[in-house]
Every structure is written in structure tokens, then in C-alpha cells.
Amino acid sequence: MGNYSVWWLVLISLVACCGIMALVWLWAHKIRNAGVVDIFWSYNFPVIGIILLLLAPGFETRKWLICGMTIVAGLRLGTHLSARIISHLDEEEGRYRQLRKEWAPSAERKFFFFFQLQGISNVLLAAPFFVITMNTEPRLSAFEYAGFILWLISVSGEALADRQLAAFKKDPDKKGNVCDTGLWHYSRHPNYFFQWMMWMSYFVFALASPYGCVAVISPAVILYLLLKVTGIPATEEQSLCSKGAAFKRYQEKVSVFVPWFRKG
Template sequence: MGLMSGLWGIYYIRRNSGIVDLGWTFSFSLIMGGCILMSDGWEPRKWLLAGMVWIWSFRLLRHIYKRYITTDEDPRYQEIRKKWGTRYVDLKVYFMFIFQGLIALVLSLPFFIVSMNKSDSWSIFEGWGVILWFIGVCGEALADKQLRDFKNNPENEGHVCQRGLWNYSRHPNYFFEFVTWLGFGVFALGSTGGLLGLISPLLMLILLLKVSGIPLAEEQSLKSKPVAYKKYQQTTSAFVPWFKTENRDE
């Protein structure tokens, strides 16, 4: 919570709520580091999970940082503050930061569970968890790169990215983010109490589908390019990559 409070101070100075995304992502690295230091689970298992968490965290942190320093505040946060009005808005933003910190703790359930596992043998669930994590991290990195390259081309202004993974899903980055967290949850199934670890990917799925992921992103896209994005919605899966329902016009 101290991290989130400090980040709120940066927000107050810069008036850019996007800093919370940086802190939220980095918080998982800190939590995993704490798990290594304060738990007595089997070291190889803890360090394997730590490597998975840190690779995911720092890859995403780098991506978000570039966006934070080169663009204006995320329109999603602008819209949230607009809906809140001006009365006590900074206090409301503070509680939003703290709430995200609490969400990070719940999402970290697999880290706590795995770090307490003293068994010195591997589980098949841990193997499957690594596979899912690898697919998720690589898929999200590819989706982010494809969208970044598309936006960096001035000729694409006003158009919707339908290249690569974005041809099969309107939000492939969110889909593979979920796959990554599913990997963490499955990894935890090899430890006592591992079923509780599945709360993490389930919560992430709810956040992506119903709260801060797809709903806000779709709302902003419809505002910025209503005709093109509405057509995109009609032909392309919202989340799970799949074939288009009809051929798009070239």
C-alpha cells in the first residue's frame, strides 16, 4: 500500500493516472521477492516461479513505461475522472490506487501458495503452468508489438489495427494476459491449497471482460473511430482469437 500511496503523489504532481499501471505491474515483482525471502518452500520451485513473474512483469513494465512517457494520460482514466466529477476527485483517485494494490495481493495468491510448498519434487501441473505462461507472455508481447507498429505508421490514423493477432481478436493482448495468469494458477495446483490459486486467473478474467479491460477499451475505440470500429466488432471475436464471421473489405 505504501507503493501505491507514493505513486498517488506522483499522479498529484503530474496529473497522469497512468502511473498506477506502472506501480501495479511492478508490485508483483516486489510481492514475489517477498515470497522468496520470507517463505521456506523448495528453493528451485520458488526461483522458477520468480523468474516467470519477473519476466512477465518487466516486459510489461517496459511496454507501459514507453506509453506513459510518450503519450498523454490514458483516455480510460480521463473518462473515469470525468464521470466522478470534480468533487474530491483526487481522494477518489487515491482510493482507486489503493484498491488496485489490494487487487494485486489477491492476484498473487498463486505466489504465496507455491512459495510455501516444501516438496522437493516437481508436479505435472507446474510443467503445464510453465507452458501456459510461455504462450501467454509471448502472445501478449507479439500483440503489443503489432499494435505499436500499426500506431507508429501515420498512414493508419483513423483506422483499426487488423494485422496479425488483431485480425482474429479485438483484444489479443488481454487474451494472452489471461493465459499468463492461468499459467500461474495451474502452476499452483501442484502445491497444497493450489485450488485457491485459481481465484487469481478467474479474477483477472472478470477484470478484463467486465471491469477495466475490454469495456473501457471498446468505449474509447468507438468514440475515436465509430464507423470502422463498429464494423470491426461485427466481424471479429472480442476476446478469444477466432476466424472472422465474414470477409472484411480490402
Template structure:
């Protein structure tokens, strides 16, 4: 137990330093969107930190870390490419925060970045529990968790690639992306992101006492569906594509992939 709390304190110190450096760079670059990249990348750092400071079974530790790295590095690369290609324009969320913060932009964003660092530590406990599990052998629920995360990681990658290919075609300018997975869900990338975290949770549940980490996938689900995921994406899509997107909304599931409604 003592080592557990020492790991948490160490993780908080590490994330405070990382987010402080990120804030300094964001001010210099004049683009606070960069925190999204660092947020996702930080889970790789947390995974490595927990791996090095835990005495769990080596094979479980290695597999958990591998899944974390695959998810975190893919998402970080995807976000970094998008942010760099849009620079100096920031994501609309950060433009809104700039207006809200007014003359206190620097200090308020510093606190915002630190909150992001704390969220990484809290959410990453779903990784720490299985990593510090010393029992040898995998339970059936751990196997399901690993499989779900890996399957969903592939699904998210496919959804992002399909959207990118659609947008890169000049003939699709102003059109709604409704091909591939996007025919069955308006936000398949968000759906698979949520499923990745439910896979993380099932992997953690294989460890005694880890049931409490259910807050991690629930938090991610809430953020995706109610906060920074679907709501702003839908709002922007309606502004850009109007009636075409309303028809897409009428026939296509918002989150969970399902067959389109006929006649809509």
C-alpha cells in the same frame, strides 16, 4: 500457517507504502495513470518478497519468480512508455474518475491507489502458494502451468508489437489494426494476458491446498472482459473509426482468437 499470515501482513504494509509514495508522485506529476505502471511492477516486488521470506524448494521458487519478473517487467515497461508518450493526457478511465471525484480528487484517488495495493496482495497469493511449496520435483500440472504462462507471454508481446508497428505507420492513420494476431481477435493482448494468469493458477494447483486461488485468474478475466479491458477499448475504437470498426467487430472474434467470418 503463522508464517503465511505474517507474509500477508508484511505484503500489505509494503504495498501501503508503495502506493502512498505513488500517490504523492502522481499528484506532483498531475497524472494518476502512473498507478497502472506501479500496479504491474508491484507483482515483481511481491514475487521477490515471497521468494526471500519463503522456505520452498529453491528451483520452483526461482522458476516462479522468473516467470513473474518476465511478465511484470515487460508489462510495466510497455505501460510506462505509453503513459509517458501521452503525458500530460491521462488514460480516459482516470479522466472519468476525476470528474466523478470532483473536489475530493486527492483523497478519493488516495483510497483508489490503496485499493490497487490490496488487489496486488490478493492476486499475488497465486504466486505465494507455489513459492512456499517445499516438495522437490515438478508435477505434470506445474509444467503445463509454466509452459502456458511463457507461451502466453510471448503471444501478448507479439500482439503488442504488431499493434505498435501498425500504429507507427502514417499510412494506417484512422485504419483498424487487423493484421497478424489482430486478424483473429479484436483483443489478442487481453486474451494472452488472461492465459498468463491461468498458467499461474495451474502452477499454483501443483501445491496442495492452492485450489482456492482460482479467484485470481477469474478476477483478471472479469476485469479484462467486463470492466477496464474490452468495454472502454471498444467504445474508443467506435468513436474514432466508426463504421470501419463495426465491420471489424462483425467479422472478428472479440476475445478468443478464431478465424474471421466470411462475407462479414
């Protein structure tokens, strides 16, 4: 059991995540592909999970449970992104190409600070994990069991959505079409929906711990990013450019986010 204060744990995690992002920036600079930041943004959460598992002073069973959840989810998403991004490593994704144009001629310097902000965001979003792993209460509560069940549903749903989309893209007969099968029949972004649900599960889990309400920051920030910033807006803009009228018809039929509501 560790005896570190929460502030020391935050500092150690911040140094680790920002250090990893500095190394990733060097790689991205060499290959001229900033998209690799997405992979390591996901992998940084397991790094934080391992730090807390080893150093946080909380109840061991609780630490193993929440850190295990964090590590599994981060490794799954990071590995999924790795398969997608590394398959076209010589071709930078559209949103990063656009940033490179907008930030010229000092794009690489600005990307360095962008990568560092990603590392900082890892630690900010890990607020539930810090709260939970400081809890020394030697029993699990109903909130923690409920959080785990919600997490299991969320990670399974996100993985299923990712597999369905990957299978659709691999089918040569579907080239140029919009994926509207499986979970994608009910939501234009089921993967994002279940990702947000996963962050909600961490919040529910944290409610059993002192200052657990602080953990609401994570699902709130993730929801804002998905709906307004880097998630849905960028994805839909790219889909409209590549699929045009077919994607517009899909937008008219299917809910943007909530998978159980289908239009028409």
C-alpha cells in the same frame, strides 16, 4: 530459506504494494495524470515475487521458477505500459479523465483510495504465488511443467500482440484505421486473451501445491475485469469514439476475445 508464515508474507507484500502506491499517488497528484497507476500495478508483481523469493519457505527450485516467471512478466508489461504512458505524460487517458470529472471536487482523495485498492488487488491476485512458494515438496510435478509451458506461450503471445499494435500505431499511413493485422486479425483483444492465459498458467502451476485450488481466484477475477470492467468495455468504448464506423465494421468481423475464432 525463509521461515515466514503465509500470513506474514501476505502482510509484508501488502505493506510494500500499498506503500509504493502511496508514493505513486503523490507523483500522479503532482503531474495530474492518474494513468501512471497502471505502470506500477504491473511492477508490484515483481516486488511480490522478490519478497517471496527471499522470505518464503518453499523448495528453492520451485521458488526460483515461479518468482522468475512473475518478475519477467511484470517487468515486461510494466515497461511496455511505461513507454506508452510516459510518451504522453501531460495527457491523461480518457478513462481517468472521466473518473476525475465524476469524482470532482474530491477527485484527488478518491484517487488515493483507488490507488490503494490497486495495491490490495496486487496481493489478492498473487494468491497462486503465495500457495506455490509455501510448497516444500523437493520435486517439480507435471502440473508445474505444464504451467510453465502455458506461461511461456502466454507471455510470448501477449508481447507479440503488443508489438504488432505498437508498430501499427507508429505507421503514419495507418492513422485513423483499426489494427486488423497479425493476431489482431483473429481477435479484437489478443493481448487481453494472452494476459488471461498467463493467469491460467499460474493456476495450473499451483495445482501441484497444497490448497492449489485457491489459486483459481486469480484467473477468475482477471477474466471478470477484462470482460466486464476495466479491460474490453473501456477499450472498445474509446475505440468507437475515436474510429467510429471503422471499428464497428471490425467488431462485426472479428471475435471479441478468443483469437482463433474469426467471424464471417
